[in-house]
Amino acid sequence: MRHELNIRATKPGRRAPVALWLLDGALRRLIQTGTLEVCLPDGEIRRYGTGNPTTAITIHDWPTLRRIAFQPDVALGDAWMDGGLSVDKGDIYGLISLCLENYQDARVPWLWQFRDRLRRTLRRFTMYNPVSRSRRNVAHHYDLGDGLYDLFLDPERQYSCAYFETPEDSLEAAQVQKMCHIAAKLRVLPGQKVLDIGSGWGGLGTYLARASGAQVTGVTLSVDQQKYAAEKARRDGLDDRVRFDLRDFRHQTGRFDRIVSVGMFEHVGVGHYGAYFAKIADLLDPDGVALVHTIGSARPPRAPDPWISKYIFPGGYVPSLSEIVPEIERASLVIADVEVLRLHYADTLKAWRDRFMARRDEAVALYDERFCRMWEFYLASCEAGFRHNHLVVFQIQLAHRLDAVPVTRDYIEASKQYLPDLSGEEDADIVKRDARRTRKVAAE
DSSP states (O other): OOOOOOOOOOOOOOOOHHHHHHHHHHHHHHOOEEEEEEEOTTSOEEEEEEEEEEEEEEEOOHHHHHHHHHOHHHHHHHHHHHTSEEEEESOHHHHHHHHHHHHTTOOOOHHHHHHHHHHHHTHHHHTOOOHHHHHHHHHHHHOSOHHHHHTTSOTTOOOSOOOOSSTTOOHHHHHHHHHHHHHHHHTOOTTOEEEEESOTTSHHHHHHHHHHOOEEEEEESOHHHHHHHHHHHHHTTOTTTEEEEEOOGGGOOSOEEEEEEESOGGGTOGGGHHHHHHHHHHHEEEEEEEEEEEEEESSSOOOOOHHHHHHTOTTOOOOBHHHHHHHHHHTTOEEEEEEEEOSHHHHHHHHHHHHHHHTHHHHHHHSOHHHHHHHHHHHHHHHHHHHHSOEEEEEEEEESSTTSSOSSTHHHHHHHTTOOOOTTOOHHHHHHHHHHHHHHHHHO
């Protein structure tokens, strides 16, 4: 159903003295670097902070102001979506970035702190994700139709953090570099069995099959993604090496030489971490290697973002390393390596946001104005979070044995030499290259 959106005209209405007092006090403590100008519903303009950057907004009615004052982490996004708030100078990213950059050292109202602590305390209950709920949560975000994701993703539909080796890298290049980086860490050999947990649209699975000559099984809960990935494997002539199943990872059986999971762990839920790593331990061959690539927090555990949970990723959560490591230990897995990707996701999100905004009219035609404002807020808030709110990406390498991979990281760059750009490469050439690579790795 399409929703019409009309930005409301500023009108005097009835003041909200308590809410205005709360919001005014919070903004005076919060905004220290940069300037925020707020036009109230009666036309009064208040300024907070000093210097650049300067962002100017209008709150168009007093009910919107009340909601922002008492529950800003949900109401700000709602107000942007519904037209209760508009940005007159700068853009929505600038507003969120200004707030988050100042938030780290600010003394926020006790009501905001209390609500955040309550959410953090209850997160195990709110993120209870049995199979049936996980399937619904996945469908909420990933089964929105191919048209949306074609607007801003790369041709391989990599919907996770790219790997920018230089600032000049295009999104396409950075996403290939991400897949190459992961493949090198896994040291996949021709003929090995690889499990891709949360296989998405199949880009990584088909890359591993072509670049490494592996036999890949991908599992996803998204109907749309599974259908697209299976068709992609057939279209690429890889359906004899790659299969994509509509299955929860908890129902997977067998043993695999390599296991990879990219951008899926965020949907598992804190209360299910033990089952997740126990399943990896059960599926991973005694000599095998696994890699988990997940968004993480560089700070202690926090509450799930309520606006993101409501509209974008129900059941999603950004874990701290301190929440992950104990469950890995309980599963008797060895942490062979941890790499922290800093700011790579911020640059990825900026590229997605720029692409989405460049084709925004097409998105409005596919959905409606309110949906597009929601999506813009989502991309902007996530980018600002990775720049100012201590969000990172963890790549955690796991094994059963201490000697499953070489003891220094030199092998990662060496392995990349055997993972060239395969566009246009003939199958016979791949077979020859795989034979050379097998002999080289065996010699090492």
